[in-house]
Amino acid sequence: MRLRITGDAALRWTAIVGVHAAVVFLWYLAVEYWEIPKFILASPQATFMSLFDDYPWFDNTLVTAMEIFGGYFLAVVVGVGLALMFSWFRTVETLMMPLVISLNMVPKVALGPLIIVWIDYGLQTNIIIAFSISFLPILITTARGLREVEPDLIDLVKTLRATRWQVFIKIQLPGSLPYIFSGMKVAVVLAVAGAIVGEIIASEEGLAYLIGQVQVTLDTAAMMMAVILITLVGVALYLIVLILERVFVVRDARVETV
Amino acid sequence: MTVDAATQGEPFIRLNGIKKIFRSRRQEFLAVSDATFDVHEGDLVSLVGPSGCGKTTLLKIIAGLYTFEDGTMEVGGAGSDFDPARDVGMVFQQPLLLKWRRVLENVILPAEILGLPMRAARDRARDLLDMVGLAGHEQKYPYELSGGMQQRAAIARSLVHDPKLILMDEPFGALDALTRERMNLELLRIWEQSRKTILFVTHGIAEAVFLGTKVVVLTAGPARMADRIDIDLPQPRTLDMKTQEQFGAYTRRIYQLLGME
Ligand SMILES: Nc1ncnc2c1ncn2[C@@H]1O[C@H](COP(=O)(O)OP(=O)(O)OP(=O)(O)O)[C@@H](O)[C@H]1O
Ligand SMILES: [Mg+2]
Numbered sequence: 001m002r003l004r005i006t007g008d009a010a011l012r013w014t015a016i017v018g019v020h021a022a023v024v025f026l027w028y029l030a031v032e033y034w035e036i037p038k039f040i041l042a043s044p045q046a047t048f049m050s051l052f053d054d055y056p057w058f059d060n061t062l063v064t065a066m067e068i069f070g071g072y073f074l075a076v077v078v079g080v081g082l083a084l085m086f087s088w089f090r091t092v093e094t095l096m097m098p099l100v101i102s103l104n105m106v107p108k109v110a111l112g113p114l115i116i117v118w119i120d121y122g123l124q125t126n127i128i129i130a131f132s133i134s135f136l137p138i139l140i141t142t143a144r145g146l147r148e149v150e151p152d153l154i155d156l157v158k159t160l161r162a163t164r165w166q167v168f169i170k171i172q173l174p175g176s177l178p179y180i181f182s183g184m185k186v187a188v189v190l191a192v193a194g195a196i197v198g199e200i201i202a203s204e205e206g207l208a209y210l211i212g213q214v215q216v217t218l219d220t221a222a223m224m225m226a227v228i229l230i231t232l233v234g235v236a237l238y239l240i241v242l243i244l245e246r247v248f249v250v251r252d253a254r255v256e257t258v
Numbered sequence: 259m260t261v262d263a264a265t266q267g268e269p270f271i272r273l274n275g276i277k278k279i280f281r282s283r284r285q286e287f288l289a290v291s292d293a294t295f296d297v298h299e300g301d302l303v304s305l306v307g308p309s310g311c312g313k314t315t316l317l318k319i320i321a322g323l324y325t326f327e328d329g330t331m332e333v334g335g336a337g338s339d340f341d342p343a344r345d346v347g348m349v350f351q352q353p354l355l356l357k358w359r360r361v362l363e364n365v366i367l368p369a370e371i372l373g374l375p376m377r378a379a380r381d382r383a384r385d386l387l388d389m390v391g392l393a394g395h396e397q398k399y400p401y402e403l404s405g406g407m408q409q410r411a412a413i414a415r416s417l418v419h420d421p422k423l424i425l426m427d428e429p430f431g432a433l434d435a436l437t438r439e440r441m442n443l444e445l446l447r448i449w450e451q452s453r454k455t456i457l458f459v460t461h462g463i464a465e466a467v468f469l470g471t472k473v474v475v476l477t478a479g480p481a482r483m484a485d486r487i488d489i490d491l492p493q494p495r496t497l498d499m500k501t502q503e504q505f506g507a508y509t510r511r512i513y514q515l516l517g518m519e
Contacts, residue, residue, distance in 0.1 A: 150354070152350055152352065152354055153354055153356075155318065155321075155323050155350070156348065156350065156354050157367075157371055158322075158323055159321045159322070159323065159343075159346050159348045160343055160346075160368050160371045160372055160419075161342065161343035161371075162371045166371050170356075170367070170370070170371070171356070174356070174358045175356075175358075177358070249358070250357055250358045250399055250401075251399075251401070
């Protein structure tokens, strides 16, 4: 599908920008008129201006982005890969799926400290935490998409004596793409959470680490800026996924999620 | 009948006492019992019967999709070069188009699976789409088509690999009466030109008589017997035949077989 700005799309973009601008404006009004102390809630201007303070914004944003993107990329590769294996070896699926479901119930954020105990702290560790938190939803939705093919569709190609590979490549895989993307969209949020949890528990770089440093001096504006930057990294990743979905999934087939 | 069988030779499809039971953990369900009939090469056989009487099941048995309990089945005739992969085209009750493929890509799917030359398949797919009245819609996605248009695309798909036998499961069920009439004539035209063997499931009794050289009547109920009627209306069929006395006699007979008169 091509990306087209129709009247409808223009309206949606206006809404997106408008709503965000409105929130910033309310934030501004709140700080101005309720005279909130600036160490509790910094004004939008102060928050923005903190970018020009003497903090290593760029380096830390880069580190956090690498953790999030790296962990997320691993999660997509491993999640989709395992799901494909499940679909090819049904016994593996029968054996592993219950385990996957239980693992999904584990509060994965709580695994952070353990992983750090196991493999020291740092960038790679946070990538692994981001990965381990976000790959399960991708695995589960992809496995479901590969499983839930309309039986008549299989019958249709069976009358042509399609090989298993043909069924997979022409029916199963394209049919599961909408599911893969719906899992991938959920996973973005989790990858962000995973990377940040890792940084908070133990790290020497990254935006959440920076928050910890700045907290001591009660520079609320800088703390809020760090949160906004983390959010922007997540939003950037989400937009990439949305664009890929638009490219690869026909509109009618898309599965709506958050 | 003996003379007829002699001139037509060996039947193309021969079903003898076919029985199908669906088993679930709790119960057994007899879906088809004692289906016995022949289809000769070049026949257009209508399969008619009330909802749930086993028409789809029987078609899927013939397509080789379902196993069966009792009886024997021969498809393709003895010693012929019938290839069950290449020589069966199937139209299901639903269009079953792939949502992520454009119409033309959907139509060439069988050719792709069978590994036929793609350029020729594309040309043929265009011709077929033109024939079913979908010229100009080749590059649309299925969701951009109406239900009837989707079903017509499915018919084009069933013909793209030029099969000898076409199994059609209520292909016109979703169409309005007018389009349905038009598609009936279209189907007869395709059949006359290509001399394909067609098995056509419908619950329209008039449609069954109008199209078929033979009508197989499946009844509901535990007996689930099949009956056969040869339709001796002249070829090619024309719409005005529907008002003829002989046509009425055939439809009455089928209503009787179905216990509705
Ligand atoms: N896969 C299945 N498992 C169990 N029972 C089935 C299955 N498929 C069909 N049946 C049963 O077999 C009977 C015949 O079904 P079938 O789909 O062949 O009917 P049909 O004649 O095609 O009906 P319709 O005109 O409504 O399409 C039905 O009563 C149905 O409940
Ligand atoms: Mg049916």
